[in-house]
Amino acid sequence: MVSARQPLSASVKDVAAAAGVSLGTVSNVLNRPDRVTAATRERVERAMADLGFVRNESARSLRAGRTRTLAYVMLDASNPFFTDVAQGIERAAEGAEMSLFLCNSDGRATREATHLEHLEQQRVQGILITPVEPDSSLLDAIARRGTPLVVVDRIRKGGEFCSVAVDDVLGGRLAVEHLIDRGHRRVAFVGGPLSIGQVTDRYEGARQAWAAAGLPEEDLTLLAVDSLTAASGRSAGERLAGIPSGRRPTAAFCANDLVAFGLLQQATSVGLRVPDQLSIVGYDDIDFAAAAAVPLTSVRQPRQELGRAAAELVLDEAGNPAHRHQQVMFTPELVARASTLG
Amino acid sequence: MVSARQPLSASVKDVAAAAGVSLGTVSNVLNRPDRVTAATRERVERAMADLGFVRNESARSLRAGRTRTLAYVMLDASNPFFTDVAQGIERAAEGAEMSLFLCNSDGRATREATHLEHLEQQRVQGILITPVEPDSSLLDAIARRGTPLVVVDRIRKGGEFCSVAVDDVLGGRLAVEHLIDRGHRRVAFVGGPLSIGQVTDRYEGARQAWAAAGLPEEDLTLLAVDSLTAASGRSAGERLAGIPSGRRPTAAFCANDLVAFGLLQQATSVGLRVPDQLSIVGYDDIDFAAAAAVPLTSVRQPRQELGRAAAELVLDEAGNPAHRHQQVMFTPELVARASTLG
DNA sequence: TTGTACGCGTTATCAT
């Protein structure tokens, strides 16, 4: 016989009363089942089921001084790159018997701050974050106050925390070297805002490759957009299409795949053939890249590994007194597809 | 002067001591700032900053009996459909000054159960969930024990909770009516597993449209796949391509866009022209659909609205004693693109 | 094996 809804949740005390045992016995059933006889244990478990008893995690962690949860504050939950990173974290968390909470800052510093504040107050075991602004003192403050924190997808040397990232300068170099190899001599870098480190690093790599090939600086143009979204890519496409074909870049290197998607869409819709008239390189190699209108050449990052490595670092910091902060750097890899292979 | 790392977080008691005031005053500074003079308030705030004081949410919510967080347990965080739903929820949560935690069950009932258990123990204000199995008694049990719960993207009549969804039967009908209108007389439904309600509903709608048009039942074939992913779509594509062209369906209606993407990829790679030799309709109209190799005809669901509506229902249940459970059904809409427009 | 008493950090109440 199942009872109806009972909004007030029962406590160990209620369970004890219902089972006709002492409070301590109930606690033992929960935490050291071996110390209690099978008969009474069953009676207690029965009472718990009847009353709909649910352990109060607040009380537990207040008592214990810590929780069993990790959190990942994502920069953009609608970008598959970050959900893949999150999946890597989830796997690692699961292995360590932790739950993982995902928060989405959606690129807004205010929302990020709110989430961080809540997480710190919750005393989560560790925070993973791809921050809006990695140099924010907020991050240092949190780390200094004692919550293990790892920055994902950005390196911050000399910080009070670990970070894991992929070498974005190298990634940018790979992309543009590829374009140079394919014969392009006028290239646009499409990305922004430049306040985002990933963007500046990839741009920097592009410039390095350009300079190393001895090409004139002014032929690597910057097409700035204000967010790394498909919408921005489309607006960049409009601007690009507006340039007379004699001066127009023959290739675009986009700061991420979403931008590349938007650019591809817009270019196609105004009749610019990809890759014949415009080659495109994206970044991240999200799963959709291969299924794009023209399968997208992209710079692949080890997304799941990034997440896993980050999770291992927080867990180490949380559990290992001898923990030392470290910066882990992964290596990207170019995946050539039709969008650059005329 | 900022102090070094201090793993032990300070409590209100420590702050009171440091500021030379009583514990009650610190509490007042935190909760009723007006009841304390500016001078002492400043002194207390100063002490809090110096000590790196962080409110302990466990103690707070133990005392208050409830938290200020909602949670959404996603079925598949890597599917943009669900992240869009999550964004709708996030907006609503933000408006109600709640934080939102995202959990990913990744389609696994065990992980889902773990997350639900943790959330219930945390006494979150409400749980939103797109369940692996909506008929699971787990959901009823949670609702019955008092945590407001809303099922998203599934309707469950007569349950002890609210649900919001989109009319999948109608969606399936729209998709297949469109194909029939375009002249198709052999169509494949690609989806699975059939244990997923969304899949069976869309299939059911497809069959209704087929029957209504008086077409022979055997010409609407079922191509079962075991997950709603691009990989499954590719494997379905292989099977489809293996059918002699005389008997091969001229169109495929896929249970979601990811499957459609995979199918499109595979079909293209074996030289099957879309839409000439194979038309494709997807489902969800995720943002990538329009940017696909062949822009994808798809059944659009109001994703953000779905999330917002669900969030409003949990919030109502959490705050309004007169709350009545309800089932909200949205209407889908067909968006025709090149993948069906020869 | 079982029962009791205390403390975790916060908030609220009550006098002072």
Next chain:
DNA sequence: ATGATAACGCGTACAA
């Protein structure tokens, strides 16, 4: 504005 105190639910030493 302060000080003292009870309560939230749980875990655990310690006593029975």
